[in-house]
Amino acid sequence: MDPAVIKEIQAITGPDNVKTSVEERRCYSYDGRTEGAIPELIVFPSSAREVSAILKLANTHRFPVIPRGQGTGLTGGSVPVDGGVVLSFTRMNRILEIDTANLIAVVEPGVVTFTFQEEAAKKGLFYPPDPASYKYSSIGGNVAECAGGPNSLKYGVTRDYVLGLEVVLPTGEILHLGVRTMKGVVGYDLTRLFVGSEGTLGVITRITLKLIPLPEAKATILALFNEVEEAAETVSAIIAAKVVPSTIEFMDKASIRCSETASPMGLPENVGGLLLIEVDGSRESALVQAEKVRAIAAGHRAIRCDLTENPAEADKLWQARRALSQALYTVAPLKIAEDVVVPRSEIPTLIRSLEAMRERYGIPILSFGHAGDGNFHVNLMIQDTPDDRAKAHEAVKEIFSEALRLGGTMSGEHGIGLSKAAYLGMELSGEVMTAMKRVKQLFDPNNILNPGKIFPD
Amino acid sequence: MDPAVIKEIQAITGPDNVKTSVEERRCYSYDGRTEGAIPELIVFPSSAREVSAILKLANTHRFPVIPRGQGTGLTGGSVPVDGGVVLSFTRMNRILEIDTANLIAVVEPGVVTFTFQEEAAKKGLFYPPDPASYKYSSIGGNVAECAGGPNSLKYGVTRDYVLGLEVVLPTGEILHLGVRTMKGVVGYDLTRLFVGSEGTLGVITRITLKLIPLPEAKATILALFNEVEEAAETVSAIIAAKVVPSTIEFMDKASIRCSETASPMGLPENVGGLLLIEVDGSRESALVQAEKVRAIAAGHRAIRCDLTENPAEADKLWQARRALSQALYTVAPLKIAEDVVVPRSEIPTLIRSLEAMRERYGIPILSFGHAGDGNFHVNLMIQDTPDDRAKAHEAVKEIFSEALRLGGTMSGEHGIGLSKAAYLGMELSGEVMTAMKRVKQLFDPNNILNPGKIFPD
Numbered sequence: 001m002d003p004a005v006i007k008e009i010q011a012i013t014g015p016d017n018v019k020t021s022v023e024e025r026r027c028y029s030y031d032g033r034t035e036g037a038i039p040e041l042i043v044f045p046s047s048a049r050e051v052s053a054i055l056k057l058a059n060t061h062r063f064p065v066i067p068r069g070q071g072t073g074l075t076g077g078s079v080p081v082d083g084g085v086v087l088s089f090t091r092m093n094r095i096l097e098i099d100t101a102n103l104i105a106v107v108e109p110g111v112v113t114f115t116f117q118e119e120a121a122k123k124g125l126f127y128p129p130d131p132a133s134y135k136y137s138s139i140g141g142n143v144a145e146c147a148g149g150p151n152s153l154k155y156g157v158t159r160d161y162v163l164g165l166e167v168v169l170p171t172g173e174i175l176h177l178g179v180r181t182m183k184g185v186v187g188y189d190l191t192r193l194f195v196g197s198e199g200t201l202g203v204i205t206r207i208t209l210k211l212i213p214l215p216e217a218k219a220t221i222l223a224l225f226n227e228v229e230e231a232a233e234t235v236s237a238i239i240a241a242k243v244v245p246s247t248i249e250f251m252d253k254a255s256i257r258c259s260e261t262a263s264p265m266g267l268p269e270n271v272g273g274l275l276l277i278e279v280d281g282s283r284e285s286a287l288v289q290a291e292k293v294r295a296i297a298a299g300h301r302a303i304r305c306d307l308t309e310n311p312a313e314a315d316k317l318w319q320a321r322r323a324l325s326q327a328l329y330t331v332a333p334l335k336i337a338e339d340v341v342v343p344r345s346e347i348p349t350l351i352r353s354l355e356a357m358r359e360r361y362g363i364p365i366l367s368f369g370h371a372g373d374g375n376f377h378v379n380l381m382i383q384d385t386p387d388d389r390a391k392a393h394e395a396v397k398e399i400f401s402e403a404l405r406l407g408g409t410m411s412g413e414h415g416i417g418l419s420k421a422a423y424l425g426m427e428l429s430g431e432v433m434t435a436m437k438r439v440k441q442l443f444d445p446n447n448i449l450n451p452g453k454i455f456p457d
Numbered sequence: 458m459d460p461a462v463i464k465e466i467q468a469i470t471g472p473d474n475v476k477t478s479v480e481e482r483r484c485y486s487y488d489g490r491t492e493g494a495i496p497e498l499i500v501f502p503s504s505a506r507e508v509s510a511i512l513k514l515a516n517t518h519r520f521p522v523i524p525r526g527q528g529t530g531l532t533g534g535s536v537p538v539d540g541g542v543v544l545s546f547t548r549m550n551r552i553l554e555i556d557t558a559n560l561i562a563v564v565e566p567g568v569v570t571f572t573f574q575e576e577a578a579k580k581g582l583f584y585p586p587d588p589a590s591y592k593y594s595s596i597g598g599n600v601a602e603c604a605g606g607p608n609s610l611k612y613g614v615t616r617d618y619v620l621g622l623e624v625v626l627p628t629g630e631i632l633h634l635g636v637r638t639m640k641g642v643v644g645y646d647l648t649r650l651f652v653g654s655e656g657t658l659g660v661i662t663r664i665t666l667k668l669i670p671l672p673e674a675k676a677t678i679l680a681l682f683n684e685v686e687e688a689a690e691t692v693s694a695i696i697a698a699k700v701v702p703s704t705i706e707f708m709d710k711a712s713i714r715c716s717e718t719a720s721p722m723g724l725p726e727n728v729g730g731l732l733l734i735e736v737d738g739s740r741e742s743a744l745v746q747a748e749k750v751r752a753i754a755a756g757h758r759a760i761r762c763d764l765t766e767n768p769a770e771a772d773k774l775w776q777a778r779r780a781l782s783q784a785l786y787t788v789a790p791l792k793i794a795e796d797v798v799v800p801r802s803e804i805p806t807l808i809r810s811l812e813a814m815r816e817r818y819g820i821p822i823l824s825f826g827h828a829g830d831g832n833f834h835v836n837l838m839i840q841d842t843p844d845d846r847a848k849a850h851e852a853v854k855e856i857f858s859e860a861l862r863l864g865g866t867m868s869g870e871h872g873i874g875l876s877k878a879a880y881l882g883m884e885l886s887g888e889v890m891t892a893m894k895r896v897k898q899l900f901d902p903n904n905i906l907n908p909g910k911i912f913p914d
Contacts, residue, residue: 101696180800192616212701284742
């Protein structure tokens with residue numbers, strides 16, 4: 001990068017907010033899964049104005065700009081492909097407002113999701129989106145990826161809580177989009193076009209969020225089944241009974257064994273499926289719903305069904321699920337984590353197909369996830385060898401193909417980023433991809449913002 | 458219009474599905490409020506393929522195409538500005554699927570909202586969006602306008618229920634967007650860009666909707682207050698108490714008197730404010746919530762507070778609110794209906810400002826609406842005289858200006874269409890308007906689809 005341009009950037013943010021050492025730059029070359037190129041510069045802006053000035057410079061000198069929250073993404077959305085400037089939002093991490101009268105909040109993009117949830121909870125308010133990384137991820141990244149999590153089943157995803165955005169276009173214009181009211185239909189819904197656009201259409205610098213009252217009460221149920229199909233049928237039966245739990249987490253047999261080996265909680269050897277279910281609401285309804293769920297599980301031959309309203313005991317029931325992400329690495333050193341979604345009624349078919357693929361490809365495939373909304377985390381655990389990588393590539397293609405055949409989608413939460421770009425044409429038609437690429441070109445004519453993402457080369 | 462082009466259109470849909478008589482065409486020149494130009498042709502397509510062929514023809518011969526649901530809109534969104542072809546979707550009115558296992562439905566755009574809600578309810582499922590016109594409006598029109606209604610407070614607006622769309626672009630490409638699962642983050646969210654785009658970016662030909670379980674129980678509360686401020690404070694107190702009613706409808710003194718004159722239900726003379734509140738949920742929680750609401754209303758000096766769980770009695774409590782829309786015309790023959798939204802905490806200020814404007818402009822201003830989400834229907838009742846029209850124009854400008862000053866928006870439900878286009882710049886910055894216009898130009902380079910809407914000339 002031209003030293004004169006670096007000087008200009010330093011003048012915009014102050015020299016202390018620009019990092020150039022290779023040690024620091026290397027830290028910004030990967031996310032939760034994907035390794036990319038080492039960026040040329042890390043810049044820590046403090047305002048939309050500074051972001052705008054940097055983007056204008058990028059258009060003049062044609063260097064890539066990659067916005068980055070906390071880098072916990074799983075598809076390489078915040079990872080540089082070919083040098084350029086990473087914009088890190090750790091300095092723009094203020095909660096500007098929590099308005100208890102109107103149930104809204106205004107935050108900067110760098111606020112850690114959990115920190116914000118805790119501050120809201122102190123005022124009796126609830127910001128539901130809970131991606132697995134919520135203790136470390138930032139709201140800006142969550143918005144850019146339209147993050148979801150276990151409680152999306154009842155509460156929806158990040159999109160459902162974004163009322164308004166301040167966005168800097170790749171060409172430098174600062175847009176104020178959306179509203180700070182519950183409703184608003186003035187002009188096109190650009191707000192939600194930017195949600196989930198993976199940092200490719202604009203840089204988010206301020207977010208207006210909807211909050212809801214914190215539920216009064218919660219109950220947690222852990223149900224164990226001999227057969228995975230019994231767990232799957234229990235999920236369908238709960239939905240059919242018109243109960244809407246906040247969470248229905250599922251673990252298959254391989255996941256249960258893996259978690260139990262790494263962090264034993266004394267689950268019986270023969271458990272073929274596990275459901276972890278949470279219901280919440282008013283004090284009157286939480287326990288009634290929990291008892292309904294327990295009865296449904298029992299009716300589907302659950303071999304054990306623990307129910308608690310005590311938060312400390314609930315934490316214990318979550319142990320197997322929480323231990324899992326790390327425990328997977330005891331199986332193999334590399335994890336290919338996909339997050340397909342299928343209609344809930346197709347869960348048993350998907351599970352059987354995954355079993356068959358495990359046999360056929362001879363690589364461990366462990367699946368768990370948000371069974372309530374059909375969103376499965378399918379983890380291929382492989383050795384770092386060309387052979388295993390090739391097998392995994394084929395298996396992933398088959399997993400996507402099966403999810404699509406069942407009426408589902410390639411991604412419920414992770415987005416496309418780098419790691420799924422090559423598969424995009426499996427889900428989207430040529431016409432749809434063309435329309436999306438034209439939207440990208442409209443907002444970013446010189447392709448300076450987060451280039452190389454979403455679309456296949 | 459060139460008779461050869463009419464012939465080509467007749468060949469696409471069959472001659473029976475093209476109407477040319479002036480009597481029929483005149484019926485398509487207005488919506489629920491706005492009178493526009495008489496279209497040259499009314500066409501009733503039966504498929505996306507037919508819509509695509511007509512749009513391709515429109516690009517070749519440069520004639521306007523105006524998609525139309527049931528024409529119940531209030532801002533002229535479906536009204537021709539300068540002749541052209543109206544596409545009416547009354548033939549594409551099938552419910553293609555209600556999937557009870559996965560809580561989704563697939564419908565054609567011409568399905569009447571109420572018909573669809575009834576079919577869903579037969580299966581124990583709930584499609585919440587309930588615009589005032591829901592008994593006659595079509596889902597396609599609701600999606601195009603992102604319609605909301607009384608129960609948006611708890612259940613959100615149309616956008617929150619659209620999972621996927623089939624859309625025909627103005628240039629004729631047929632796009633399949635979104636998913637039929639609860640989650641999906643593959644590529645840009647074009648689905649929600651088309652929601653609320655008022656028929657200007659594409660023609661909706663199929664809609665995948667999310668459904669939720671029908672609530673088990675409902676309770677209705679009618680609370681009367683001497684002072685309008687007491688009603689407003691009750692709304693704030695309910696929200697602060699973390700109760701989320703499905704509906705909080707409000708009527709000011711002028712609205713109550715108007716309704717009572719047209720359809721007497723024996724409300725006391727001195728009532729200054731009325732709240733109609735519905736709570737729903739499980740049997741356990743509905744009554745508990747209702748009692749909480751009643752206690753809050755009583756604590757804010759409600760002079761009467763009726764509560765019922767009986768649907769027939771609830772219907773009686775709704776009488777004043779239901780009679781209102783028609784009753785307004787007893788005040789004056791012309792209604793200018795606006796639907797501003799303000800943050801809930803600003804409701805008392807808005808009400809005071811409206812009182813002052815009523816005095817100042819000397820025209821009846823009656824307001825009622827969805828107080829729970831701050832969405833007010835402000836109705837200026839005028840004579841059809843240049844003087845009254847001029848006064849109303851000024852008053853509307855001041856109402857928008859006041860809503861914006863209070864942190865609100867010009868429209869929560871009705872959209873911009875024709876009737877608010879001139880005011881758009883009051884809410885949106887030049888940069889935002891430019892970005893929106895460029896999106897329009899991207900999708901509709903020859904400006905053939907619903908021209909003259911949203912943007913000021």
